[in-house]
Amino acid sequence: xxxxxxxxxxxxxxxxxxxxxxxxxxxxxxxxxxxxxxxxxxxxxxxxxxxxxxxxxxxxxxxxxxxxxxxxxxxxxxxxxxxxxxxxxxxxxxxxxxxxxxxxxxxxxxxxxxxxxxxxxxxxxxxxxxxxxxxxxxxxxxxxxxxxxxxxxxxxxxxxxxxxxxxxxxxxxxxxxxxxxxxxxxxxxxxxxxxxxxxxxxxxxxxxxxxxxxxxxxxxxxxxxxxxxxxxxxxxxxxxxxxxxxxxxxxxxxxxxxxxxxxxxxxxxxxxxxxxxxxxxxxxxxxxxxxxxxxxxxxxxxxxxxxxxxxxxxxxxxxxxxxxxxxxxxxxxxxxxxxxxxxxxxxxxxxxxxxxxxxxxxxxxxxxxxxxxxxxxxx
Amino acid sequence: xxxxxxxxxxxxxxxxxxxxxxxxxxxxxxxxxxxxxxxxxxxxxxxxxxxxxxxxxxxxxxxxxxxxxxxxxxxxxxxxxxxxxxxxxxxxxxxxxxxxxxxxxxxxxxxxxxxxxxxxxxxxxxxxxxxxxxxxxxxxxxxxxxxxxxxxxxxxxxxxxxxxxxxxxxxxxxxxxxxxxxxxxxxxxxxxxxxxxxxxxxxxxxxxxxxxxxxxx
Numbered sequence: 001x002x003x004x005x006x007x008x009x010x011x012x013x014x015x016x017x018x019x020x021x022x023x024x025x026x027x028x029x030x031x032x033x034x035x036x037x038x039x040x041x042x043x044x045x046x047x048x049x050x051x052x053x054x055x056x057x058x059x060x061x062x063x064x065x066x067x068x069x070x071x072x073x074x075x076x077x078x079x080x081x082x083x084x085x086x087x088x089x090x091x092x093x094x095x096x097x098x099x100x101x102x103x104x105x106x107x108x109x110x111x112x113x114x115x116x117x118x119x120x121x122x123x124x125x126x127x128x129x130x131x132x133x134x135x136x137x138x139x140x141x142x143x144x145x146x147x148x149x150x151x152x153x154x155x156x157x158x159x160x161x162x163x164x165x166x167x168x169x170x171x172x173x174x175x176x177x178x179x180x181x182x183x184x185x186x187x188x189x190x191x192x193x194x195x196x197x198x199x200x201x202x203x204x205x206x207x208x209x210x211x212x213x214x215x216x217x218x219x220x221x222x223x224x225x226x227x228x229x230x231x232x233x234x235x236x237x238x239x240x241x242x243x244x245x246x247x248x249x250x251x252x253x254x255x256x257x258x259x260x261x262x263x264x265x266x267x268x269x270x271x272x273x274x275x276x277x278x279x280x281x282x283x284x285x286x287x288x289x290x291x292x293x294x295x296x297x298x299x300x301x302x303x304x305x306x307x308x309x310x311x312x313x314x315x316x317x318x319x320x321x322x323x324x325x326x327x328x329x330x331x332x333x334x335x336x337x338x339x340x341x342x343x344x345x346x347x348x349x350x351x352x353x354x355x356x357x358x359x360x361x362x363x364x365x366x367x368x369x370x371x372x373x374x375x376x377x378x379x
Numbered sequence: 380x381x382x383x384x385x386x387x388x389x390x391x392x393x394x395x396x397x398x399x400x401x402x403x404x405x406x407x408x409x410x411x412x413x414x415x416x417x418x419x420x421x422x423x424x425x426x427x428x429x430x431x432x433x434x435x436x437x438x439x440x441x442x443x444x445x446x447x448x449x450x451x452x453x454x455x456x457x458x459x460x461x462x463x464x465x466x467x468x469x470x471x472x473x474x475x476x477x478x479x480x481x482x483x484x485x486x487x488x489x490x491x492x493x494x495x496x497x498x499x500x501x502x503x504x505x506x507x508x509x510x511x512x513x514x515x516x517x518x519x520x521x522x523x524x525x526x527x528x529x530x531x532x533x534x535x536x537x538x539x540x541x542x543x544x545x546x547x548x549x550x551x552x553x554x555x556x557x558x559x560x561x562x563x564x565x566x567x568x569x570x571x572x573x574x575x576x577x578x579x580x581x582x583x584x585x586x587x588x589x590x591x592x593x594x595x596x
Contacts, residue, residue, distance in 0.1 A: 037551055037552065038550070038551055038552040038553065038554070041552040041553065043563060045537070045564060046563055046564055046568075046570060047570065050570055077418070077419060080417075080418035080419065081416050081417050081418045081419070082417075083418075084417040084418060085418055086418065087418070087419075203480045204478050204479065204480050204481065205448075205478060205479065205480045208448050208449050208476065208478045209448060209449075209524060209525045209526060210525040210526050211449060211450060211451070211524070211525070211526025211529075211530075213449070217478065220480075220481070221480075221481035221485060221486035221487060222477075222478045222479065222481065222486070222487050222489075223486070223487065223488050223489055224476045224477065224478055224489070224500075228382050228383045228384065228491050229384060229476055229491070229500035230384075230422065230474075230500060230502065231383050231384055231420050231422070232419050232420060233419075235383070236383040241382075242382075244486050244488065245486070246481075246484050246485060246486045247481065247483060247484075247486075248483055248484060249483050250480075250482060250483050252480070308504075309417075310416070310424075310472065310502070310504065312451075312474070312502065319451065319474075321451050321452050321472060323452065323454050323470065323472060325456065336456070337454070337456045337564075339452060339454035339470075341451055341452035341472070341530075345529065345533070346526055346529055346530070349528070349529050350525070378552060379552070
């Protein structure tokens with residue numbers, strides 16, 4: 001049969017955003033692929049060159065609407081390296097909790113979007129129901145449902161409200177039981193298993209060489225996680241283990257492994273949250289005024305020419321990096337250069353190539369299992 | 380309690396990597412420093428400054444001798460007011476992580492505290508200053524790390540630094556029909572602003588013109 005190119009996207013349910021996957025097919029078999037990105041390139045790196053360090057945070061929120069808090073945190077860490085700012089321990093705990101709540105919300109969004117790809121629409125409604133609990137928690141911190149603008153250079157914008165800790169505990173404990181419900185729904189569903197198992201193999205070494213990180217690589221059986229390999233915040237003080245899955249084949253992780261590892265990661269985030277809320281310095285039901293030294297320290301606002309700041313951060317989809325250079329406009333008030341490494345920008349071309357040899361019907365399962373997000377990909 | 384890497388392990392690994400690099404490239408006029416991050420846990424990383432002609436040798440050494448397996452990001456920077464030797468700069472950020480394939484139904488669970496030698500995670504930062512001029516160029520490492528492929532494409536697309544030996548170079552974030560030589564992160568391109576009157580008169584922006592209209596991009 002003659003081979004032909006099919007264009008999937010930019011508007012296609014498989015893409016989870018705006019991008020194009022060009023697929024060369026021989027009958028039902030994929031023989032070649034090509035990813036085309038850049039449909040929502042907003043030039044964030046260029047815009048940041050004309051903003052000061054505080055003004056950049058909201059732009060970083062908008063890199064990925066599904067996990068705004070982790071992106072802002074990632075940027076703030078690089079800015080703190082550049083400006084040499086210290087962070088109070090209470091602020092580090094609050095940031096950790098905010099990031100883990102965001103991780104739960106992000107993984108729920110992923111699961112909710114992945115379900116309909118596989119033919120399980122119920123999952124979408126269940127996941128969005130639970131995600132709303134966590135968005136409410138984040139809204140109490142940042143004031144907004146999606147884009148929080150919450151971390152600051154040297155600390156956080158404001159303290160956790162009174163009663164936040166109790167609501168967090170109640171919601172996390174409820175959600176731990178909900179995870180069991182999800183597993184009952186999915187792991188006993190023949191459709192779910194048949195469409196995910198044995199599809200989309202990727203080995204750990206191949207993935208790291210291609211630059212794929214995060215849950216996708218932990219699904220292939222290696223517990224490398226930037227939260228312990230490049231430690232930051234207070235992850236060394238709270239109770240957790242990196243989520244890691246035993247792959248069922250020498251060919252590496254399949255889509256089912258990648259689903260399992262994210263479920264385990266949600267469980268670990270719950271564990272971390274319940275532990276952190278007990279250990280937070282200053283007490284969980286205390287409210288400090290904004291600007292208190294428990295929450296934020298004075299940080300310089302200007303960075304000299306030649307200074308650099310680099311951060312390595314375990315985002316929800318993999319490792320994100322920020323690289324900042326000081327000495328921009330306004331006598332160093334702005335950065336000279338902001339460079340952003342998005343995990344998905346590297347992952348999507350790699351995933352496109354792993355589809356070769358599978359069937360056209362497997363494409364949504366493979367693509368969805370890697371958790372694509374186009375906002376951060378195109379920047 | 381989760382596993383983690385201690386400051387002592389990190390310092391030992393950074394020192395060992397820096398010594399290894401200094402020994403190998405001692406007579407090449409290359410700088411190798413161990414630098415600590417200035418915030419957070421103040422972990423150390425290795426910073427290498429080398430010339431474009433040394434870069435391929437350094438990259439091969441990093442990959443094959445020091446076990447650097449992850450090319451995290453490539454950053455190009457334009458310094459129009461810089462010196463003649465440093466009109467542009469390419470910064471590669473690399474990571475070393477203890478990642479090996481596992482057999483089926485097994486997993487490798489690293490205990491951070493017991494990692495030793497080249498298994499300790501480490502960050503590498505490589506600065507490659509390029510001469511001022513219209514055609515900055517640096518050798519590509521696309522064949523060493525698959526992860527460098529799209530990073531280099533992006534750097535060429537946005538900053539206009541040419542990667543010698545990079546196969547299948549094409550636009551990734553800018554439109555495919557962008558004019559030749561248009562690379563928006565070069566400093567001569569400014570962000571366009573418009574005032575509120577313009578917003579009322581022309582809310583859709585159809586009449587807005589680029590400030591550099593008429594000039595060759």
